[in-house]
Amino acid sequence: MHTLRLTQHIIGENRYKVEISLKGGTFRQSAVSEFEFFLSLQDQESIRWYLEDYPLYRHDPAPTIAARVEKRMAEIGKELFEKVFESGKDGTKLWARFEDHLSNARIEVQTEVREATAIPWELIRDTGTDTCLALHAAAFVHSNYQPARQFKPVENGEGPIRILLAICRPGGRNDVPFRSVASQLIKGLADADRDLFQLDVLRPATYEALGKTLRRAREAGNPYHVVHFDGHGAFVEMDEVIAAMKQKDEEREKAVRRLLEEIGIANAHRFDAAATVYPKGQRAGKHGYLCFENPDHPENLRFVDGEDIGNLLAEMGVRVLVLNACRSAHAEAPEKPEENSDAAGTDPHAQTRAFGSLAQEVVNAGTAGVVAMRYNVYVVTAAQFVADLYGSLIASNPLGKAVTLGRKALSDKPIREITGDALALQDWCVPVVYEAGPIALFPEQTAEKSLKITLSDSRATPSRGHLDPDLPPTPDAGFWGRDETLLALDRAFDDHGVVLLHAYAGSGKTAAVAEFARWYTLTGGVQGPVLFNAFEQYKPLARVLEKFGQVFGPMLEQQAGINWLAKSDDDRREIALQLMGQVPMLWIWDNVEPVAGFPTGAASAWRADEQKELAE
Numbered sequence: 168m169h170t171l172r173l174t175q176h177i178i179g180e181n182r183y184k185v186e187i188s189l190k191g192g193t194f195r196q197s198a199v200s201e202f203e204f205f206l207s208l209q210d211q212e213s214i215r216w217y218l219e220d221y222p223l224y225r226h227d228p229a230p231t232i233a234a235r236v237e238k239r240m241a242e243i244g245k246e247l248f249e250k251v252f253e254s255g256k257d258g259t260k261l262w263a264r265f266e267d268h269l270s271n272a273r274i275e276v277q278t279e280v281r282e283a284t285a286i287p288w289e290l291i292r293d294t295g296t297d298t299c300l301a302l303h304a305a306a307f308v309h310s311n312y313q314p315a316r317q318f319k320p321v322e323n324g325e326g327p328i329r330i331l332l333a334i335c336r337p338g339g340r341n342d343v344p345f346r347s348v349a350s351q352l353i354k355g356l357a358d359a360d361r362d363l364f365q366l367d368v369l370r371p372a373t374y375e376a377l378g379k380t381l382r383r384a385r386e387a388g389n390p391y392h393v394v395h396f397d398g399h400g401a402f403v404e405m406d407e408v409i410a411a412m413k414q415k416d417e418e419r420e421k422a423v424r425r426l427l428e429e430i431g432i433a434n435a436h437r438f439d440a441a442a443t444v445y446p447k448g449q450r451a452g453k454h455g456y457l458c459f460e461n462p463d464h465p466e467n468l469r470f471v472d473g474e475d476i477g478n479l480l481a482e483m484g485v486r487v488l489v490l491n492a493c494r495s496a497h498a499e500a501p502e503k504p505e506e507n508s509d510a511a512g513t514d515p516h517a518q519t520r521a522f523g524s525l526a527q528e529v530v531n532a533g534t535a536g537v538v539a540m541r542y543n544v545y546v547v548t549a550a551q552f553v554a555d556l557y558g559s560l561i562a563s564n565p566l567g568k569a570v571t572l573g574r575k576a577l578s579d580k581p582i583r584e585i586t587g588d589a590l591a592l593q594d595w596c597v598p599v600v601y602e603a604g605p606i607a608l609f610p611e612q613t614a615e616k617s618l619k620i621t622l623s624d625s626r627a628t629p630s631r632g633h634l635d636p637d638l639p640p641t642p643d644a645g646f647w648g649r650d651e652t653l654l655a656l657d658r659a660f661d662d663h664g665v666v667l668l669h670a671y672a673g674s675g676k677t678a679a680v681a682e683f684a685r686w687y688t689l690t691g692g693v694q695g696p697v698l699f700n701a702f703e704q705y706k707p708l709a710r711v712l713e714k715f716g717q718v719f720g721p722m723l724e725q726q727a728g729i730n731w732l733a734k735s736d737d738d739r740r741e742i743a744l745q746l747m748g749q750v751p752m753l754w755i756w757d758n759v760e761p762v763a764g765f766p767t768g769a770a771s772a773w774r775a776d777e778q779k780e781l782a783e
Contacts, residue, residue: 168305169272171265173251177282181205185251187258189265191272196264198257202250204286206243214240214287218594219543222585237593244292244299253294269298273306273567273605283309283527284498284541289596302578302595306567308602316481316533327362328608329384331391332690333369333377335398335460336654337468343546345654346686348397348491351550352557353689363561363609367391367691371661372398374459374471381483390484392608397549399458400492400525400540401470405450408470445470455495455525473528481533486606487566488529489538489556491549496539496599498524530601536566537601547583548594551576565605574598632688633696633718638755639681646682649675656683660692677757684753695751702758705772708780709736715743719750 169191176184182203189196217236221229252262265272276288288309289301301307334349336342353366369376377394384390444466445456454472461469480488490496526539538556540549555576559569577595584590652668659666670676684697698714700706716731716739723729723742734742747754762778764771771778 169265169268170275171272171304172275172277172310173288175276175278175282175286177279177285183286187251187261189261191265191268196261198255198261200251200254200258202254204247204250206285206287210239210243215542218592218597222545222583222590222592225587225590240290240593240596241292241297243287244290245294245297247286247288247291248294248300251291266293269300269303271305273308274300274304275308275310277310284524287596289599301571302575304571306565306571306605307574308567308570308600311527311530311601311603316531327365328393329389329391330364330366330393330395331369331377331380331384332366332395332397333372333459335372335396335458337399337458337460337466339467340651340654344650345657346650347546348550348553349690351554352395365691366689368657370657370692371462372460373462374469374476377459378479381479381485385483392485393487393489394480394485395489396457396492396495398492400490400495401456401458402453402497402524403456404453405445405456405470409445409449444468447472447475453498455497455528457490457492457495457525473525474532476525477529477532477534480529485534487536487538487608488534489553490526491540491544491553493540493543496524496526496537496541496601498527526599526601530603535603536606538566538570539599539601540597541599542597544594544597545583545585547585548577548592548597551580552598561609563607563609565602565607567600567602567605570598570600634684634688635697635699635714635718635755637701638684638697638699639677641682641685642678646678649679649682652679653683653686656680657687657692660687680755680757684755687753693751693753696753698752698754700754700756702756702761707773707777708740711781712736712739712743715739715746719746 169189172186172188172190174186174188176186178184178201182201184199184201187198187200213232213236217233217240221233252258278285289307290299291301292299332349332352334345336345349368367380369380381391381394444461444464446469450472456470456472457476459469459471461467476488524539526537529537552573555573556569559572560566564572574595577598578593581591581593581595582589583592583594656666656668668676668680681699684699687693688697696718698718700711700714720731723731729742731739731742746752762771762773762781773781
């Protein structure tokens with residue numbers, strides 16, 4: 168594969184030097200280009216408006232303005248190409264030699280981290296063929312070859328690729344739909360490939376739980392390869408946030424509401440104190456933050472910066488961080504090089520902390536790859552991109568190539584249904600990828616080498632993924648909606664062992680619970696089997712417990728010499744209780760209202776002592 172590297176240096180106000188190097192096979196070729204480039208504030212705001220605001224506000228003259236912005240984005244890309252490759256003979260010759268290899272090549276953009284957003288490299292476009300390089304190269308990535316910490320890979324062995332998914336919804340039911348992106352992620356990881364991956368959801372979706380979960384997995388010898396953050400990101404001045412929280416109640420509430428609106432969280436709660444949302448205290452300058460849930464405090468929000476999460480991931484051997492959080496790759500570009508030593512100094516790692524976005528900070532801390540969003544991203548865009556990203560990764564593509572393929576798919580299918588009528592939007596440039604080198608997460612494996620995931624010990628317990636055949640199947644057209652119900656159930660089981668779902672007859676309780684069981688099992692919510700009992704007809708406890716004999720009978724006989732069928736009803740009850748205390752399981756009781764008599768006051772088929780047995 169050919170590799171084209173563009174190394175950017177800032178040499179003056181709005182002036183740059185780009186070193187171009189081309190490697191392919193045994194040959195090497197290089198060139199240097201110096202030029203002036205300035206992306207005006209008007210251009211910056213126009214592009215931001217087009218990607219973030221236009222999809223929501225499309226009344227005239229917005230469509231005309233949007234067409235003008237699209238044209239301007241193409242003009243910026245061609246201008247950049249002219250200055251890099253057509254301003255000198257060496258650059259022209261190098262491009263002529265490289266052009267025919269573009270579709271199979273890797274393009275790496277290398278910059279000092281504090282100026283990584285000064286030039287919109289994803290827009291660069293061949294003036295002769297009107298070809299956008301980021302959409303036609305095999306991989307188009309940002310690279311960091313001098314991180315503060317070198318990534319230390321963890322051996323994969325022959326087990327599956329382990330993905331930890333953090334779905335953070337600080338706004339609860341007023342937030343983004345719970346599984347809007349996760350459902351697409353699962354689609355990208357097709358049924359045929361389930362032996363190659365293990366997907367777990369972080370429960371609860373707090374930063375403390377993230378640390379505990381990663382450390383527990385590392386200590387058990389099964390570290391996670393990927394952490395996927397599905398939630399909100401903010402690019403804010405934390406000192407201003409903290410100052411706002413210290414204002415009088417009314418002023419503080421107004422300031423905090425403005426902040427939440429900027430992040431995209433419709434949360435009516437108020438902040439108690441700055442320490443509850445950013446324990447590190449003050450931090451000068453704008454930086455990128457991830458918004459984790461914080462259920463111990465009324466605001467249900469905690470900011471985590473790239474330095475903290477980067478150090479955690481590096482310590483735990485996590486290879487890749489995927490962020491479909493808004494603005495997780497956004498940073499403000501410097502207008503000119505630093506002329507004196509200030510708080511940032513000349514240390515590039517200090518510059519990362521002082522100027523960089525969250526994505527850059529994470530890479531600087533030693534994570535091998537980060538996928539992030541340069542602008543606020545809509546759910547429909549993130550969902551489509553994530554499905555294509557994981558579909559490409561599981562096909563053994565390196566991370567950079569998988570992201571590039573995801574961008575190509577966004578370009579090929581630009582229709583977005585965000586509000587009202589469908590809209591054609593060129594938002595493929597929103598996802599960006601930072602990669603220290605080609606990272607293939609899913610190596611080619613044969614069926615014989617892939618492993619099934621069980622309870623990790625030698626007992627023949629029912630494996631994760633065992634669904635009761637009596638569980639209602641997925642509807643022929645698939646399961647749609649009820650995200651707020653699934654979120655409520657998922658969160659409820661974080662703290663409770665028994666959850667009651669109630670609603671009017673015919674409102675879809677059984678279908679929703681069956682879908683939740685499939686979701687909860689697939690994402691690691693329960694490591695053991697799912698059992699299902701229905702009570703439309705008379706079933707005393709003895710008949711209900713027959714389910715345990717069907718599921719656990721072989722294990723009991725093999726491991727403990729217990730013949731389930733030969734045991735009395737009282738013995739079976741005690742065995743079932745012991746199993747429930749040792750084996751994680753999800754046991755669904757459907758239509759329980761007839762047990763006590765339904766409608767209220769109607770005679771029950773169960774005697775009082777039988778009702779008591781079931782309740783106990």
